[in-house]
Amino acid sequence: MQLPPFTDGVRAQLLAAAALGDERTQQTAQALATAADPAVRLAVLEAVSAAADEITAALLDVPGAPGVSVRLEADEVRIDVRTGPPAEPAPPAPDEGENDARISLRLPESLKDRIDTAARAAGVSVNTWLLRAATSALGPGRTAHTTSSGPGRISGWING
DSSP states (O other), rough: BHHHHHHHHHHHHHHHHHSSHHHHHHHHHHHHHHHHHHHHHHHHHHHHHHHHHHHHHTTTTSOOOEOOOEEEETTTTEEEEOOOOOOOOOOOOTTSSOOOOOOOOOOOOOHHHHHHHHHHHTTSSSHHHHHHHHHHHHTTTTTEEEEEEEETTEEEEEOO
């Protein structure tokens, strides 16, 4: 978004108002209009930045929603929309039921190492990391697809 049309509009309004006065008033208005240019640019940038902040705040409740930022480059306001990773589900609260169920899970050592690394990077235990991964995989809007892979066995994947 180019700023000169906005700053020129303010300048034109000031000069039009000063046209009602004498020559000295018009000269003063011209000087004020020139001096006001940076203030008008800053005011426009602040207004657009505040709008971007409000938009981002309104989107915070939407998992994976974009964020909006604004910056000024010369005479142009740049608006950036950035998408973030989907928000991680919160770990289950202790009172959301008993955590008594256990699953014995055999993993390839390389996958276990990757899970350990991911849990460490997230600053949580492996159990919490796995709970979050399972909760995310089975969350709302997710569908489990299964196929039979022999008598008494089912294998499948999660589409997200």
